[in-house]
Amino acid sequence: MKLYxxxxxxxxxxxxxxxxxxxxxxxxxxxxxxxGEQQGAYRELNPQGLVPALGTEQGLLTQSxxxxxxxxxxxxxxxxxxxxxxxxxxxxxxxxSLACDVHPLNNxxxxxxxxxxxxxxxxxxxxxxxxxxxxxxxxxxxQLAEHAGDYCFGIRPSLADVCLIxxxxxxxxxxxxxxxxxxxxxxxxxxxxxPAFQAAQPEQQPDAPQS
Ligand SMILES: N[C@@H](CCC(=O)N[C@@H](CS)C(=O)NCC(=O)O)C(=O)O
Numbered sequence: 001m002k003l004y005x006x007x008x009x010x011x012x013x014x015x016x017x018x019x020x021x022x023x024x025x026x027x028x029x030x031x032x033x034x035x036g037e038q039q040g041a042y043r044e045l046n047p048q049g050l051v052p053a054l055g056t057e058q059g060l061l062t063q064s065x066x067x068x069x070x071x072x073x074x075x076x077x078x079x080x081x082x083x084x085x086x087x088x089x090x091x092x093x094x095x096x097s098l099a100c101d102v103h104p105l106n107n108x109x110x111x112x113x114x115x116x117x118x119x120x121x122x123x124x125x126x127x128x129x130x131x132x133x134x135x136x137x138x139x140x141x142x143q144l145a146e147h148a149g150d151y152c153f154g155i156r157p158s159l160a161d162v163c164l165i166x167x168x169x170x171x172x173x174x175x176x177x178x179x180x181x182x183x184x185x186x187x188x189x190x191x192x193x194x195p196a197f198q199a200a201q202p203e204q205q206p207d208a209p210q211s
Contacts, residue, residue: 001026002055006033007205011064012052013166018068020196022075030207080159094160102136130176144183150190
């Protein structure tokens with residue numbers, strides 16, 4: 001398998017965590033978003049011009065959650081959607097809140113549109129970014145009170161953590177005030193003590209700048 005990604009891409013980060021939790025490996029193929037490579041030859045492979053994408057023997061699979069559910073079907077243990085139908089749906093709903101309601105509003109191309117086309121300045125762009133993080137996280141923090149343990153849903157990592165950790169990483173990079181979200185931060189800290197999450201961190205990726 002080949003994973004087309006970028007070290008700072010939250011969506012690629014999700015897939016890296018999922019691969020690591022399942023003990024799977026994929027050859028990483030960096031697509032530099034900062035250099036605009038997603039608009040170049042890569043687009044012939046993936047017309048969406050987004051990362052991640054998973055190269056498989058059957059072809060290319062796009063969309064991080066589709067990729068993760070595909071991996072889950074092929075390698076059911078350890079489960080990222082554990083439990084009965086109700087529990088699985090709850091985990092999926094949590095993950096989708098991040099992947100569908102928060103992340104797309106703060107994606108690189110959206111932020112670039114705000115600054116390059118709508119002429120927002122850096123402060124306005126950052127206010128937009130923080131607003132959508134705080135709106136999304138406020139709801140998730142409330143929901144976590146019902147089911148959080150070390151992880152979003154109890155004592156084992158799930159698709160919820162796979163989506164949450166990259167989003168928190170990104171929010172920190174944009175200096176968003178996360179003081180109102182102690183449970184989210186606690187889970188973030190805990191996950192980052194775990195090897196599968198550590199190995200997926202942006203700084204650990206082959207295309208990350210060497211310090
Ligand atoms: N819904 C997609 C989102 C993919 C996505 O937005 N990827 C970002 C990086 S996190 C990207 O490739 N952005 C390129 C751009 O905005 O030009 C998924 O979950 O895979």
